[in-house]
Amino acid sequence: MAISVVAREYGQPDAVLEVTEVTVGDPGPGQVVVDVRAVGTNPIDVKTVQGAVGKDESKLPLPVGFEVSGVVAAVGPEAATADGPISVGDEVVVYRADGGYTDTLLADQSAVHPKPGGLDHEHAAGLLLAGVAAADAVRTAHVGADDVVLIHGGSGAVGVIAIQLARKTGATVIATASPANHDHVAALGAIPVAYGDGLLDRVRAAAPAPVTAVVDTAGTDEAIDASLALLDNPGRIVSIAAFGRASDGVVVVNGSTPQSKEIRATAIPELLADAASGALVTEIAKTFPLTDAATALTELARDHPRGKFILIP
Structure with a gap:
């Protein structure tokens, strides 16, 4: 039994x-x-x-x-x-x-x-549950070395992995987190900013160049509204949580489409290998x-x- x-x-x-x-x-x-x-x-x-x-x-x-x-x-x-x-x-x-x-x-x-x-x-x-969600969002947003990426929820399980995957591409990463988690986010290679009132101004002040892509793991209206104000192309705002904001052009991924399933399946051995080698913390x-x-x-x-x-x- x-x-x-x-x-x-x-x-x-x-x-x-x-x-x-x-x-x-x-x-x-x-x-x-x-x-x-x-x-x-x-x-x-x-x-x-x-x-x-x-x-x-x-x-x-x-x-x-x-x-x-x-x-x-x-x-x-x-x-x-x-x-x-x-x-x-x-x-x-x-x-x-x-x-x-x-x-x-x-x-x-x-x-x-x-x-x-x-x-x-x-x-x-x-x-793996957090890892494949992070990989799906980062890859669907087409994050690359020339990007400045904003990650909402940077200290959560998905956000922590998303930061590292985005940094692996060579992108500059800004990540929202509570002040208590700013040191942790910074240690992962991201520029930390606090969420809450004034988020948009803080992101603009922290960004070394205009934000070109967003990975949202929080799903809040605050996160999506700030993202829409930062980007002209909502197709590069990818969320794993803001299911009610797809009508605004935000791309929501949850493993249900053929592309999302393929990204997640491909990511599994890579995530395991990187975690084993210490490349992913x-x-x-x-x-x-x-x-x-x-x-x-x-x-x-x-x-x-x-x-x-x-x-x-």
């Missing part, structure tokens, strides 16, 4: 999440069973549990969690990744997982990716036992930590 965390109904995590035992079947063709060593948590997990992204009573009790890292415990017929056949004992990252808040996961081979040896399970588990804010998932998600929603919360089975 596996220990899993599920939502028995939709609501606040501390009220509806429960620890339960589930049976994990043998892997079928193209499937593997993973002994989970670490689980990534994300704001989308909170929204899913709350029902903010939709409610389907038929899915209750609802599995939670989209990314894990672990060791292959069993392999079904013909299970393989792009690197070759999968074997028992392989260290892997699973994204997107279906019900990742568990100590034992049945996963399809399409979601299984080899974990580089230089990357620990905790950092691997918290990398991510931060773990705190770890929790898997059985304390309700506490972790409650704190995640309340505190908006700079780094990732990781669950340990």
Whole structure:
């Protein structure tokens, strides 16, 4: 039996999440069973549990969690990744997982990716959901060496990776963050500016040249309004969160289009390799036992930590 965390109904995590035992079947063709060593948590997990992204009573009790890292415990017929056949004992990252808040996961081979040896399970588990979103936004905005890029939400999980991916292209990066996180943003190579009233003036004052592209991870009207005032071409304002502003010409990416899916799939091995080599830096804010998932998600929603919360089975 596996220990899993599920939502028995939709609501606040501390009220509806429960620890339960589930049976994990043998892997079928193209499937593997993973002994989970670490689980990534994300704001989308909170929204899913709350029902903010939709409610389907038929899915209750609802599995939670989209990314894990672990060791292959069993392999079904013909299970393989792009690197070759999968074997028992392989260290892997699973994204997107279906019900990742568990100590034992049945996963399809399409979601299984080899974990580089230089990357620990905790950092691997918290990398890909934020990483592919950042890569999608940066690449869709066509960021390059000649650009001055404004990144909204520069100290969040997606923003931190977006800064580094944009800097990797040679672009100049300006990033919004609270004053408490300005040193962290600056250490990543970005020019920090505070969000809030006067944002547009502060960006213009900080920018060494006119802003030519925007990556928005915040989704606020303040962020989008400032971006539209800075750029004549809204097609270079790319957001992962401002779904209500597409009518203003803002490009919203969420992994649903063929182009977005292709960018995200291509980014996965690059993100893992860069994280393993140290070229891409991510931060773990705190770890929790898997059985304390309700506490972790409650704190995640309340505190908006700079780094990732990781669950340990």
